[in-house]
Amino acid sequence: xxxxxxxxxxxxxxxxxxxxxxxxxxxxxxxxxxxxxxxxxxxxxxxxxxxxxxxxxxxxxxxxxxxxxxxxxxxxxxxxxxxxxxxxxxxxxxxxxxxxxxxxxxxxxxxxxxxxxxxxxxxxxxxxxxxxxxxxxxxxxxxxxxxxxxxxxxxxxxxxxxxxxxxxxxxxxxxxxxxxxxxxxxxxxxxxxxxxxxxxxxxxxxxxxxxxxxxxxxxxxxxxxxxxxxxxxxxxxxxxxxxxxxxxxxxxxxxxxxxxxxxxxxxxxxxxxxxxxxxxxxxxxxxxxxxxxxxxxxxxxxxxxxxxxxxxxxxxxxxxxxx
Ligand code: RBF
Ligand code: MG
Numbered sequence: 001x002x003x004x005x006x007x008x009x010x011x012x013x014x015x016x017x018x019x020x021x022x023x024x025x026x027x028x029x030x031x032x033x034x035x036x037x038x039x040x041x042x043x044x045x046x047x048x049x050x051x052x053x054x055x056x057x058x059x060x061x062x063x064x065x066x067x068x069x070x071x072x073x074x075x076x077x078x079x080x081x082x083x084x085x086x087x088x089x090x091x092x093x094x095x096x097x098x099x100x101x102x103x104x105x106x107x108x109x110x111x112x113x114x115x116x117x118x119x120x121x122x123x124x125x126x127x128x129x130x131x132x133x134x135x136x137x138x139x140x141x142x143x144x145x146x147x148x149x150x151x152x153x154x155x156x157x158x159x160x161x162x163x164x165x166x167x168x169x170x171x172x173x174x175x176x177x178x179x180x181x182x183x184x185x186x187x188x189x190x191x192x193x194x195x196x197x198x199x200x201x202x203x204x205x206x207x208x209x210x211x212x213x214x215x216x217x218x219x220x221x222x223x224x225x226x227x228x229x230x231x232x233x234x235x236x237x238x239x240x241x242x243x244x245x246x247x248x249x250x251x252x253x254x255x256x257x258x259x260x261x262x263x264x265x266x267x268x269x270x271x272x273x274x275x276x277x278x279x280x281x282x283x284x285x286x287x288x289x290x291x292x293x294x295x296x297x298x299x300x301x302x303x304x305x306x307x308x309x310x311x312x313x314x315x316x317x318x319x320x321x322x323x
Contacts, residue, residue, distance in 0.1 A: 003054075004091040005081055009117055016091065017119020019053040020044040024125065025168065026056050028074050029083035031188040032126065032159040032166040039124045039154060041088040050121060052090045055113070056080060057097040065102050071172060072219040079194065079218075093118065106137030110145040122152035129155070178223030180279035190278035193218065193259060194234065197272055200260065207292040209299055211245075211260035214277055221257065222246050228281040228306045231261050233272035240265055243299070243306045244277055250288035251295045262299070264306060281309060 006012055020043035022036045029037075037054070044052035058077045062070040075083070077094045084092060095101065095113075104112070109132050114120045123142065131137040137145075139155045146153040159166045166186045174183040175191055183191040193216040200213040212231065224247035232239040240263040248254045261277055283302055289295040 001090070002085050003081060003089050006091070006093045008096065009093075009113075012093065012117055016051070016053070016093075016117075018047070018049055018121045019051045019091070019119060020047075020122040020124065021053045021055055021114065021118060021120040022124045023055045023114075023131070024129065025060055026054070026075075026080050026084070027060070027071070027168045028171055028187055029080055030166055030168065030171055030186055034087055034188065035159055036124050036126060036156055037084060037087040037089055039156060040122075043122050043124070043152075043154070044090070047121070052088055053118065053120075054084055054089055054092045055118065056092060056094055058094050059097055061097045061102065064097050064099065071169065074168075074172065074175065074191070074218055074220045076217050103133050106132030106141050107145060108132070109137070110142070110149060110151070115149045115151060120151055122154065124154040124156065127155055127157055172220055175220055175222050178225055178282045180222055180227060181281055184279070190230070190280060191222070192276050192278045193221070194274070194276045196274055200258070208296045209262045211262050212272065212275060214259040214261065214275060216259060221259065222279055222282075224248070224257070224286045226283045226286065226302050227279050228283060228309050229261060230278045230280060231263060231272075232276050232278075234274040234276055235272070238267065238272070240267065241306065241310050242277070243283070243302050244279070245286060247286035250286065251292065262303070264303060264310075 020040045022040045024033070024036070026033050040054070041052045044050040056077070060070060060073060081092050114123065123146070125139065125142065127139060129139055129142065131142070143153045143155070145151070164170060164186065171183050171186045174186065180191050193214060195215045195217045197212050198215045200211060227244045227246070229242045229244040230239060231242040242261045242263050244259060244261040246257070246259050248257055259277065283305055287298070289298065
């Protein structure tokens, strides 16, 4: 079931509550976020009339209160909702974050938004949750306000994987450093970009290899370089193994940053219109080659490495099945 989505407080129906609610930006909907969401779903299932709910923000609060520090996001609100749906969340309020909202005191935020509008009975947040004007409220303040307003508060620890604390900012840093497989472990799925396929410059089919050029809907891109990827058609689920270059194509004096994907097996039929590119493994940095032929030879080596990677993964999966 896809969750009901609300984008304005005025749209909130009278039966939004009572609810168990998690609050946050949820960029990436990573493993730590999913632990919060699963707790919300558990709480809501224990009470016959509570709904499993999320309050999230768009735009990201930092773009309003501290634009210089605003992070490059890895998920659109729509992608976040789709990922939340997988955990059993039933309704999502995507609150437009603006100056007025940013000026609510912690007490006003809890009373007017959480208690009165959303009729929250329980809230689930991470240990570093901050809220209210100038982020004055922390989890202690939330617990105290909870007692006053009859709201259960559940504060959850960060999830640690190996010894990295999973957080959206740690994942963004890994992606920007090109460490896509590490980012994927923290996300609990592959780091991915989605968007329309756009027309390239036609250089590829003439001089190197034909590619699908992706106009990503989100801002955060992996470090320039070449990656082993998996590409799927968002309209019909067709899927291909692929290699992807993120960068400026210095060999051709490119200016704009592009995301170009070469499919390891040809597609029959329609060119996909919207795709998802999942980043599995970084192969190398982007280089300037002395000729298109030299680049083409390097791409052939990239493709050979990708084929070995997929063949080994296939074998490992087959062995796991036998065990
Ligand atoms: N362009 C570069 O200038 N340097 C590179 O190292 C480079 N590596 C690539 C690797 C792969 C697997 C692919 C698909 C493309 C790569 N490109 C690179 C981009 C290439 O220049 C581009 O696809 C064609 O010019 C068509 O736009
Ligand atoms: Mg192209």
